[in-house]
Amino acid sequence: MTRVIKGILRAAVPLFLSMVTGMVGTLVVTAVLGRHDTVTLAAFAVMTAVLTPATAAVVGALRGLSPFVAPHRDDPAAAVPVLRDARWLTFLVGTAGALAVLAVPALAGAAGVPGEVVAELGPLPYLLALSLLVHASGGGATTVLVAFGRGRPVLWSSLAGTAVIIGCAVALVPPLGLTGVGIAWLLSGLAAVTVSNLALRRVLGVRVGQGRPRVAEIARLARVSLPLAATVLIKFGGLGVITFAAGTTNTRDAAAHAVLGTLTGLILVASVSVAQAALPEVARAGTPAEARRANRAAALLALAGTGVAALALLLSGDAVPSLFTDDAGVRERVVALLPLMLLASAADGTQAVQGIGLTGLKRSAASLRYFAAGYGLLVLAAVPVAAGWGIAGLWVAVAVANAGLVVLQGTGFHRHSARVGRVPVGA
Template sequence: MASPHRILLNAALPLLLTAGAGAVTRLLGTALLGHRSTVQLAAFALVSAVLVPVGAAVSGGLRGMVPFAAACRGRPAEALAVLNDARWLSLGLGTAGAGVMLGVPLIARIGGAPADVSAEFGALPALFAVHVLLSAAGGGANGMLVALGRSRLVLRSSLPSAAVEAVALLLLVPAMGVQGAGVALLLSTALSLTVSNTLLLRLLGGSFLRRPRPREIVRMARVGVPMSATLVVKFTVMGGITYAAARTGAQGAAAHAILISLNGLLGLASVAVGQALTPEIARVSCAREARRLRRAALTIVSAAVLTALLFVGENAARLLTSDPGVLALTVALLPLFAVYALADTCAIVTAAALVGLRSSSWHMLASVTGYGLLAAVMTPVAATWGMTGLWTALPATCALILTLQTVIFARRVRHDH
């Protein structure tokens, strides 16, 4: 077997550039809103807190296809059939998710969001609902390209769409606020889906318009649905943390939004390496190779996060807000944030390994345990210890989940190989 580090890096580097472009545009949007209005930044954070689990449900359903697609390298017709089945699954999830996005104002009222923050939502929930529907209907092309060993082609759709979003943010956010951020995301999504699907059709030929295969969809759902449920649980609880932060005040919500944005930047390696790891784990023939791949992935992402943490400090936070109170709170939380970023990154990579083993149900069990405990304590913790308490609970949760995942991976890899 070739060096696992080389295998993963060759596949992950194009994905890292893709994820990096997306993270930069998200940071740009956060910075523009943060300098425009703290209340608008808080509003954007609250709507995004709902979008993240909804989007995760759709993407989780599509991730379920990767182990099956990885087995289809060199067989274009089978690969297209796998993608078609995955999209029937994601369409159901996306339709439900769009309905949830339209209910954001009600969710905000139930969650106790400040009235001045909720008043800034405007059309943003509706714009995000359309984004979810588009992603469900046309998503999965990039994942298929990665599973087929063509991750470099992902750059052709992702970089132009990120550039379009960045330009749209610069033009629209100063004039439209959070509405402009929503329009920018929608434009980017439409372009990315158009280009990625065009590239996939050129590579494989054929058509996406095929009848569903119920038996194959059920097989895929056994991997994709638990992954969707896991991501929904994780990001729903993380959304709850955002609302708990908002109850400490607009400055707490804004500081939390900045830290979550920075975590997105630090997590680029885990996103890229995790995407590269899943199809490779699915294709290995023995437990030793699977363990080597996971160890290599953890080494790569840990080194990347520790290096990035050297550059994340007060100056990075200052770029995202002009409010002295928000800046001071953000800087005070950075040590806890560093522990959380490292633990979360390693947990994401281990989850990708479990998906490659088609063991996402076990990963769901670990995540439900960790995030269930976090959901139970987040409100009293926020009321008693404020933002410091919340950002102590977050790394503790990730450490617990990572420990459970590691035990599960060791057992499943012996069972499957």
């Protein structure tokens, strides 16, 4: 177990750092926009309401390639046919995401967003749609690098993209506004994809290229990748309903919920990076015991990461909430609800490990069913719970839903991992 933990941790650290650098880039863009103009910042918020889940769905679909290439770690060139098939799938998923981004102005207008905010978008949807296509055109290079145990190039790719987006945002947003953001995002994506694909070319020793579409093989990839993308969308949709329900309480509680949600995202970075690092280990397992050992090690590391973050937040008092708000009442609510949020985050991180572990077994459709059940009930309960028990009740509901998912996904992983080494996984 110790050897497995060390291996996962070694792979998870570069992934964790790459996620953190990506978040830094986004925060800098938001800060620059906030200083530029309020309407511009509002328009960017409208854009990200669709861009974030669309990007996350594309990333989720790309992550579904890992169990197909991880078994070729010792002979990377043997994975080239799979990567060629993957490029067709990622192009289709990226196109769907790009179309969703292009629809933002129409959706915003129909939703009653003020006309001046919609008009402020300008060419941004087109630039961000191109950026999403660029990301998809990379064919999941970063996912493949992780599957081959090459996490360090993933960090370099993230650093390159972050450096470009920060430099371009500072230089282009003052004169161009949101158009400058779009250009920065597009150039950042080009830089990151270029670095990751050059690194992958060195690992493979050959050029991937673009082969003729093998429909049956692409369908095999889609059966794992698309349910994973759908799971991401369900989670974003569910969290959106929770945020809406929090907004029906009162202004102070809604603001406290926003801060808690941001802190949750930061805490989960460690769990997600660990889960991604463990996915190839699960995919390469030759026996049920090996698969379960890798999954168990990842769960322990995820809980440890959450525990460290929880201790730091609890010991800091209201110092961390003070970074997000000057309102003493909001800070007081955040501090009072921290234990509930941390409990929900610990359960969320653990269920994420189980869910991504199921992807390693090529059983992401099972994870999708569990998620639809858990978050479906949460969505149905959100508004009534908020009306009766406020945001404290909402966070209890989130914690219960995540705990239920730990049980469902954990039981599912144990059941499906029993087939490892006996029949072809995914058969």
